Amino acid sequence: MPVTAATRHLDDRYQVTIVGAGPAGLAAAVAAREQGAERILLVDRDAEPGGILRQCIHSGFGLQAFSEDVTGPEYAHRFVERVLERDVDVLTDAYVTDVSRDLRVKLMSPSTGVTSVETGGVVLSTGARERTRAQIRIPGERPAGVMTAGLAQKMVNLHGYLPGQRVVILGSGDIGLIMARRLILEGVEVLGVFELLPHPSGLGRNVVQCLDDFGIPLHLSTTVIDIHGHDRVERVTVAPVDEERRPLTDQAWDIPCDTVLLSVGLIPDGELARQLHLSLDQRTGGPVVTSTYETSLPGVFSAGNNLHINDLADWVSQEANVAGAAAADVALGRVRARQDVAVTPGTNVRYVVPHTLSTDLTQTVSFRVKEPIYGDTILRVGEAHRRKVRAVVPAEMVTIKLGPKVLESFAGETLRVDAIPAAAADDLAAAGDDEQ
Amino acid sequence: MGEHRHTATIDAGESDTFAYLCTGCPLGCRLEVDVVDGDVIEVRGFSCKKGERYGAQEHTDPRRAVSTTVWLVGGPVERLPVRAAEPVPKDAVLSLVRELHGLEVHAPVEVGQTIATDVAGTGIDVIATRAVQPKEQLPVAG
Ligand SMILES: Cc1cc2nc3c(=O)[nH]c(=O)nc-3n(C[C@H](O)[C@H](O)[C@H](O)COP(=O)(O)OP(=O)(O)OC[C@H]3O[C@@H](n4cnc5c(N)ncnc54)[C@H](O)[C@@H]3O)c2cc1C
Ligand code: SF4
Numbered sequence: 001m002p003v004t005a006a007t008r009h010l011d012d013r014y015q016v017t018i019v020g021a022g023p024a025g026l027a028a029a030v031a032a033r034e035q036g037a038e039r040i041l042l043v044d045r046d047a048e049p050g051g052i053l054r055q056c057i058h059s060g061f062g063l064q065a066f067s068e069d070v071t072g073p074e075y076a077h078r079f080v081e082r083v084l085e086r087d088v089d090v091l092t093d094a095y096v097t098d099v100s101r102d103l104r105v106k107l108m109s110p111s112t113g114v115t116s117v118e119t120g121g122v123v124l125s126t127g128a129r130e131r132t133r134a135q136i137r138i139p140g141e142r143p144a145g146v147m148t149a150g151l152a153q154k155m156v157n158l159h160g161y162l163p164g165q166r167v168v169i170l171g172s173g174d175i176g177l178i179m180a181r182r183l184i185l186e187g188v189e190v191l192g193v194f195e196l197l198p199h200p201s202g203l204g205r206n207v208v209q210c211l212d213d214f215g216i217p218l219h220l221s222t223t224v225i226d227i228h229g230h231d232r233v234e235r236v237t238v239a240p241v242d243e244e245r246r247p248l249t250d251q252a253w254d255i256p257c258d259t260v261l262l263s264v265g266l267i268p269d270g271e272l273a274r275q276l277h278l279s280l281d282q283r284t285g286g287p288v289v290t291s292t293y294e295t296s297l298p299g300v301f302s303a304g305n306n307l308h309i310n311d312l313a314d315w316v317s318q319e320a321n322v323a324g325a326a327a328a329d330v331a332l333g334r335v336r337a338r339q340d341v342a343v344t345p346g347t348n349v350r351y352v353v354p355h356t357l358s359t360d361l362t363q364t365v366s367f368r369v370k371e372p373i374y375g376d377t378i379l380r381v382g383e384a385h386r387r388k389v390r391a392v393v394p395a396e397m398v399t400i401k402l403g404p405k406v407l408e409s410f411a412g413e414t415l416r417v418d419a420i421p422a423a424a425a426d427d428l429a430a431a432g433d434d435e436q
Numbered sequence: 437m438g439e440h441r442h443t444a445t446i447d448a449g450e451s452d453t454f455a456y457l458c459t460g461c462p463l464g465c466r467l468e469v470d471v472v473d474g475d476v477i478e479v480r481g482f483s484c485k486k487g488e489r490y491g492a493q494e495h496t497d498p499r500r501a502v503s504t505t506v507w508l509v510g511g512p513v514e515r516l517p518v519r520a521a522e523p524v525p526k527d528a529v530l531s532l533v534r535e536l537h538g539l540e541v542h543a544p545v546e547v548g549q550t551i552a553t554d555v556a557g558t559g560i561d562v563i564a565t566r567a568v569q570p571k572e573q574l575p576v577a578g
Contacts, residue, residue: 057517204464
């Protein structure tokens, strides 16, 4: 079974066109086919499908999708095989430059030139971008040697270049933690990870396996306040921060290094969403969507990191299953779900996706908390559902499945999603009882 | 990061308790492992059986999933992702990866193909995690 297959012939009309062949695009293509769409086009600007998984060589993928722990490339391989078995047109090395509001997808590639296809449904699965230095406003000079952790990951894992010899990592996102270990294994010195917040923003297992195992220090409530060097980074100044996250400059110290990796988070790649004037959610940076992940423009769907930043490729695949199937439904003229319940973030919840739910569907509500709660926690979706969990942390997305039975009596209402300590929830319930 | 460190607290009686963070899944349960005379007698704090096994294993014989890359000749990119076919003793991780440093693999490659055997005396093989077509067979777009 080949892992790359390029389309030799491009039709001018497809039922479903999918932009981006990462885990979201691959799963959407499979689901669209299973739902009955016959002409499906999957486009990616890279030379091969797989998206970011091609450079995520570590394990930790597939526990939900395959009940097996596999690496990123293996996870991608399995989905690429599924796509190729289903006779989907896969066009690689092709950049989608524009999607028009009447669903014409314009693309550009060495093999097709500039061309456009008409489509019945579009899935935007273009992934995310990394936050850069400008977005987090570090002062200082602009020497070489400052780059995002994901770019360093691509250099090391796909092309075999090392970013430097003495590295400081700013931000404790998963990519930064994974790269700390990766660089140590390649013989590079990793001098420390500096996190502005009082807790790591990456997963606990990555703190243990990528930092603790190799004795790499994690400095919490500490940040890089200055980067020095003319042509190349020579040293950074770091300082602890107070409760309001203001650097305590009198306690600052310098670290000689030649490279600074930024691991300060991802944001959905919103280029096509903006072109299409889709309604965007300021909290996620992605489009506002229904429970089948349809955006404010009928026929346009969003899934994966293009919709909101996911920590697990498995969740991405599940989301894209729904989006791909729904795109096929729309293309085939089937009736849409009701979307008659609204959901909105409440106490200690940063964002909720999707933005509406249907009383006639079983759907998944995904959200992230603002502050970690270690200990019994109540997750509440309005009056419709509550679940008790052991802990919640911002690094781990929470998902709750809600079906017609649970939602039935809430048509027309807005459900607030809360994540609160169990003790506080009991107090609230007691207070509520008193009022009655 | 005190809560993630492996801390030992000596009990007034005769058992020691060690704290570990279960890495079996992203939930990250906080485990406590009770040890008497070097034997694990109880693991607490897990949410599933995997965590109970992990706690005992992490105390007696810690192992890690290991991934790295080697040079790839005749492929679409310069590096081939590989992994240890089974979990590697924690102390052997660095030597296993370093032994692979100069290795070159020629396309074509299959997923799961053995790239090196008994690496760094661990008895563990290293396998490819992606497939690579021979160059002349790469499909041509257009
Ligand atoms: C360092 C790192 C570590 C991770 N670790 C784990 C882990 O251990 N376990 C886990 O389950 N998950 C992990 N994840 C998360 C998971 O990999 C991502 O959530 C997932 O890959 C996102 O998939 P996606 O399809 O939305 O985006 P991507 O994989 O980014 O795919 C987007 C694709 O769209 C293409 N594209 C973008 N714009 C265009 C355009 N205009 N035209 C054509 N093509 C375009 C891109 O080339 C790319 O191929 C990790 C992520 C990172 C970055
Ligand atoms: S005990 Fe089970 S649920 Fe908890 S982290 Fe370990 S594997 Fe996950």
